[in-house]
Amino acid sequence: MIEKRDVTLTINGTTHRVHVESRRTLVDVIRDDCGLTGTHAGCEHGVCGSCTVILDDTPVRACLMFAVQAEGHRIRTVEGLAEGDVLHPLQRAFMAHHGLQCGFCTPGFLMLATSVLERDPHIGDEELIDLLASNLCRCTGYQNIIKAVRAAAQEMRSRG
Amino acid sequence: MSVREPGQPDDTDVADARLYRVGKPCITWHIDWAREGFGTPSSMKPAPFRYHVPKSVDEAVALLAQLAPDDGRVLAGGQSLVPAMAFRLARPAHLIDINGIATLERLAADGSALTIGACVRHAAFHRPVADGPLGRLLASVVRHIAHYPIRTRGTFCGSLAHADPASEWCLVAATLGAEIAATSARGTRRIAAKDFFTGIMTTALADEELLAEARLPLLPAGTRFGFQEFNRRAGDFAIAMALAVYRVEDGVIADPRIGVGGAESCPRRLAEAERILKGQAPRGDLFRAAAGAAAAAIDPIEDPATPAEYRREVVAAVTRQALERAAP
Numbered sequence: 001m002i003e004k005r006d007v008t009l010t011i012n013g014t015t016h017r018v019h020v021e022s023r024r025t026l027v028d029v030i031r032d033d034c035g036l037t038g039t040h041a042g043c044e045h046g047v048c049g050s051c052t053v054i055l056d057d058t059p060v061r062a063c064l065m066f067a068v069q070a071e072g073h074r075i076r077t078v079e080g081l082a083e084g085d086v087l088h089p090l091q092r093a094f095m096a097h098h099g100l101q102c103g104f105c106t107p108g109f110l111m112l113a114t115s116v117l118e119r120d121p122h123i124g125d126e127e128l129i130d131l132l133a134s135n136l137c138r139c140t141g142y143q144n145i146i147k148a149v150r151a152a153a154q155e156m157r158s159r160g
Numbered sequence: 161m162s163v164r165e166p167g168q169p170d171d172t173d174v175a176d177a178r179l180y181r182v183g184k185p186c187i188t189w190h191i192d193w194a195r196e197g198f199g200t201p202s203s204m205k206p207a208p209f210r211y212h213v214p215k216s217v218d219e220a221v222a223l224l225a226q227l228a229p230d231d232g233r234v235l236a237g238g239q240s241l242v243p244a245m246a247f248r249l250a251r252p253a254h255l256i257d258i259n260g261i262a263t264l265e266r267l268a269a270d271g272s273a274l275t276i277g278a279c280v281r282h283a284a285f286h287r288p289v290a291d292g293p294l295g296r297l298l299a300s301v302v303r304h305i306a307h308y309p310i311r312t313r314g315t316f317c318g319s320l321a322h323a324d325p326a327s328e329w330c331l332v333a334a335t336l337g338a339e340i341a342a343t344s345a346r347g348t349r350r351i352a353a354k355d356f357f358t359g360i361m362t363t364a365l366a367d368e369e370l371l372a373e374a375r376l377p378l379l380p381a382g383t384r385f386g387f388q389e390f391n392r393r394a395g396d397f398a399i400a401m402a403l404a405v406y407r408v409e410d411g412v413i414a415d416p417r418i419g420v421g422g423a424e425s426c427p428r429r430l431a432e433a434e435r436i437l438k439g440q441a442p443r444g445d446l447f448r449a450a451a452g453a454a455a456a457a458i459d460p461i462e463d464p465a466t467p468a469e470y471r472r473e474v475v476a477a478v479t480r481q482a483l484e485r486a487a488p
Contacts, residue, residue, distance in 0.1 A: 002208045022211035022255075025242070044204035045243035046310060058283070058312040064242045065313065068211055069257060112309065133394050134307035 007071050011036060012080030018067070026070050027051040027062035030077060038078040038107050042136075049135030052108035053077050059115040059134075078107035081114065089159075090114055090152040099148035101139030108135050113149045121157045125150075206245035212256045217343060220258055221370055225345040227254040228367035234258055236278060239306070239314035240322045264372065269294075273339075273375040278318070282311035282329075293379040294336075297405070301328050301387050307395045320356070321371045323363045325461065326397040326422035328389070330357060334427040335403045335419025336376050340365075343372040357426035360461075383407050386485025388478040389422070398422035399466055400474040402454070404482040406437065413437045418450065418483075423458050423475045432457040433479065442487050451480035 002021055009016045011034060018033040027041045030053070042050030044063045051062040054076040081088035090113050093099065100106045109132070116123060116131050123131075125146075132145060212227070214220035224232060232254035235241060244250035258264055258278060266277035269290040285302040288295025305311055305319075305328050319329040320340060333340070338353040342365055349369075356364050365371055379385075389401035400423040406416040416437040421427035433454040440446050455476035460468040 003210050005211065021208065023206045023208050023245075025206070025246075028205075045246050046239060049307070049309065052309055055312075059309040060313055061239075061309055063246070064239055064310075066211070066238075066242075066255075069238075069259065116308075130303070130394070131308050134309050 005068055007068050009034065009067065009070055009075060010073070011075045011077060020067055022066060022068050024067050025063050026053070026065050026067045026075075029067035030062060030075070033067075036077050036079050039111075040104055040107055042104065042108075047136070048105070048108075049112065050105050050108040052111045052135060054111050054115045057115065057118070059112045076111065076114075078110055081110060088114070089155040090117070090149065093148040093152035093155070094145070097144050097148035097151060099140060099145045100137075105135060105137045105139075109137065109145055113152070117149070117153050117156055121153050123153065128153075203248060204246045206242070207248055207251040209252050210254045212254060213260055214256060214258065215260060217261060217263060217370065217372060220256055220261060221343055221345045221368070223254075223256050224368045224370060227256065230254060232256060234321070234370055236318040236321075237281065237314035239310050240318070240324070258370070266373065269378060271378075273377050276316045276374045276376065278315065278370065278372055280316050282306075282314050282316065282319075283308070285316070286311075290378060292381055293383040293385060294376060297379065297385045297387070298332070298376075300385075301332055301403070304328050304387070304389050304398075304401075317371045317374055320374055321363060321365060323357055323359075323361050323426070324397070325360055325425055325427070326399075326401070327427070328387075328398070328401065328421070331401060331403055331419050331421030331427040333374060333376070334421070335405060335417050335429055336379075338377075339375045340371060341373045341375070342366070342369040344369045348372065354428070357428075360425045379405070380407065384486040384488065386482040386487070388481040388485060390474050390478050400471055400478050402475070402479040402482040404479070404486045406442075406486060408442060408488055412439050412441050414439075418454060418479065420454055420458060420475055420479065423460050423471050425461060430454045430457050437483075442483075444484075447480050447483040447487070450483060451476045454479040 004019055004021050007018050007020055016034045020029050027039055030039050031037050039053055040050040042048035046061045046064045052059050053062045056073050090110050112135055212223050214223055231252050233252040235255040235257045264277040264279040266275055267280045267289055268275055274290045282302055282305050285298040288299050316329050319327045320333055333353040340351045340356050342349050351364050358364055385405045387403050389398040391398050401421045403419045407414045416434045418430050418433040419427055420430055433450040436450040436453050455472045458475055460471040462468040
């Protein structure tokens with residue numbers, strides 16, 4: 001018997017009530033049931049980081065948890081970064097520094113970098129590079145992603 | 161292909177068991193599949209299961225007693241189990257999610273040991289969680305475990321229960337002599353790390369037992385440690401790793417502990433290397449001799465990318481480097 005459950009997810013401050021199988025991963029439910037297709041499903045076994053979302057202020061792989069487990073937690077996805085028409089400093093920096101090419105990995109990198117910079121906008125280069133190694137990008141060679149995150153960090157620091 | 165039942169030792173071959181691993185690049189999985197004839201994965205979606213959310217340890221072990229015979233399994237961080245389910249290598253009929261049990265989040269040191277509850281995540285160890293050398297040791301090792309977004313979910317105790325040969329925490333547990341609490345509806349038994357790891361991804365834990373907590377002995381002030389791991393990509397599984405822990409008293413090495421992981425089916429201390437170090441002044445040639453003894457003592461596992469003799473040489477290198485890192 002396939003078990004379905006009522007699940008209430010809070011994504012970018014909005015409540016989504018869905019009725020899903022327990023086996024559905026968080027990334028699939030965010031995309032297919034909540035309609036937020038900014039979060040990408042890549043390898044679906046925790047390696048690539050495309051599906052990275054922020055769960056209660058920490059970055060997680062949304063393919064490695066079930067949607068039923070996310071009930072009662074605050075979820076943030078790439079759709080929640082911009083404020084109205086004003087892009088988040090990281091989004092602008094990725095554009096300015098060519099931190100993306102095909103763009104598939106970008107939402108995952110943005111959410112990873114957002115959580116990292118919110119925790120510590122003064123993060124050192126060595127630690128930053130180590131953290132950005134969590135996600136895979138097959139286009140940029142990472143250098144422009146690192147430049148973009150550094151630039152955004154500077155802007156976020158100057159804003160306080 | 162066969163899939164290991166939880167807690168049930170079997171003769172599952174190395175390649176089969178290795179497919180449980182998260183973090184392995186897709187391409188190598190597919191090479192394994194092609195070589196081992198497992199066919200191509202037709203789906204990346206877990207098979208159906210029934211989901212249970214106990215609110216207490218009593219409730220969890222009652223559920224385990226009832227559901228373990230029907231292929232019920234514990235879900236903690238899920239960073240190894242969920243990928244195994246995505247590949248349909250694991251198809252548990254029931255998942256018992258322990259993430260909501262507050263008492264399993266305990267992380268506290270008493271006079272002699274650090275207690276780590278089943279829901280303590282890897283990321284908790286980024287900053288020292290105990291005074292003295294143990295907290296620093298754990299903080300230095302944790303950075304080698306996968307990547308940060310995995311460390312925010314994966315748990316220390318989950319790593320022990322999963323018992324991957326290349327698990328850093330399993331090596332720490334074996335080297336420092338952890339004590340593992342296995343709780344079932346019948347009560348709790350405590351298992352020494354040396355008796356806990358019994359094979360590749362196989363432990364002394366029974367199907368209906370929950371690994372409720374692990375206890376690591378605190379290290380006396382002045383204890384020195386060095387950890388060294390070798391892999392081809394940051395965050396990937398270690399080909400071999402070593403943890404060296406000792407004190408220097410009156411100029412000579414006291415209480416040496418040399419643990420090697422990733423090289424055999426289970427991490428373990430190597431008495432052959434420890435004997436060479438004990439009572440001797442720490443110095444380069446002694447470290448090389450101990451590293452050579454460690455390499456000679458192991459029975460290396462082999463996979464298509466890593467021949468056994470290559471792994472043995474890596475053991476010699478990482479053991480020497482771990483000893484040098486620990487040196488005054």
